[in-house]
Amino acid sequence: MTTFKRHRGLTEQAADAAVDQACRMLRLPTIRAQFPELAETAARDQMSYRGFLAELLMAECDDRARRRSERRIKAAAFPREKSLRAFDFDANPSVDPAVIHTLATCEWVNKGLPLCLIGDSGTGKSHLLIALGTEAAMAGYRVKYTLATKLVNELVEAADEKVLTKTIARYGRVDLLCIDELGYMELDRRGAELLFQVLTEREEKKSVAIASNESFSGWTKTFTDPRLCAAIVDRLTFGGNLIQTGTDSYRLALTQARAAAQDTTG
Numbered sequence: 001m002t003t004f005k006r007h008r009g010l011t012e013q014a015a016d017a018a019v020d021q022a023c024r025m026l027r028l029p030t031i032r033a034q035f036p037e038l039a040e041t042a043a044r045d046q047m048s049y050r051g052f053l054a055e056l057l058m059a060e061c062d063d064r065a066r067r068r069s070e071r072r073i074k075a076a077a078f079p080r081e082k083s084l085r086a087f088d089f090d091a092n093p094s095v096d097p098a099v100i101h102t103l104a105t106c107e108w109v110n111k112g113l114p115l116c117l118i119g120d121s122g123t124g125k126s127h128l129l130i131a132l133g134t135e136a137a138m139a140g141y142r143v144k145y146t147l148a149t150k151l152v153n154e155l156v157e158a159a160d161e162k163v164l165t166k167t168i169a170r171y172g173r174v175d176l177l178c179i180d181e182l183g184y185m186e187l188d189r190r191g192a193e194l195l196f197q198v199l200t201e202r203e204e205k206k207s208v209a210i211a212s213n214e215s216f217s218g219w220t221k222t223f224t225d226p227r228l229c230a231a232i233v234d235r236l237t238f239g240g241n242l243i244q245t246g247t248d249s250y251r252l253a254l255t256q257a258r259a260a261a262q263d264t265t266g
Helices: 012-026 029-044 049-076 097-103 125-138 148-160 164-173 189-202 216-221 226-237 250-265
Strands: 115-119 143-147 176-182 207-212 241-246
Touching (some): 097 125, 115 125, 164 189
Parallel strands (some): 176 207
């Protein structure tokens, strides 16, 4: 057991060493790293003892919150970084910025409501899915991102290995499940039924956000059983939000504009 000998009138060097050792023992890496600079600032600004202590503790709390956010974003397994700040609302007038920024408050996640992003390729639905998922992770919610086909394949494997209940429970625990590219590939009845089980596990308890290139009327190509298709649509729309990102690919338009600009300058 390590104890500290307390002496009044420590030299600055001895005090710094004591602070460093205490921060190591108490696992306060941010205070340990920022103490010298904050101490100099406090002395220069004639900060009170209480003010100096508050600055140290707030720095530690802020850094811990940042690291927690980073861990949640990493655990979500997003395939790439996307932010709402980087989304070009001017290039896609179909998307209402006010609605998206309201969703960024994550109240819908808190209430366990669903979100559907529907639109053609290149209209920004995956960008918004990842960006809103990132906002939720930063707000303290547990988030998981997956492709629809990857999720279904994992469920099928889990069923074959007799661990389906455990796998569904794992997906049921996250606060927000983001399912991308739903509707790109036809799912057989077994895969569709397993996906339905995940959605049922989360219904009215935890949020699901999906991005799809098919309108709901076209989902019968993905879920070939009409009754199962209707039940899945019901799970994903009841009380939730529907964002239609349109049919005009601004990603393609941007590529064409860049190519035209190169031709002009060339």
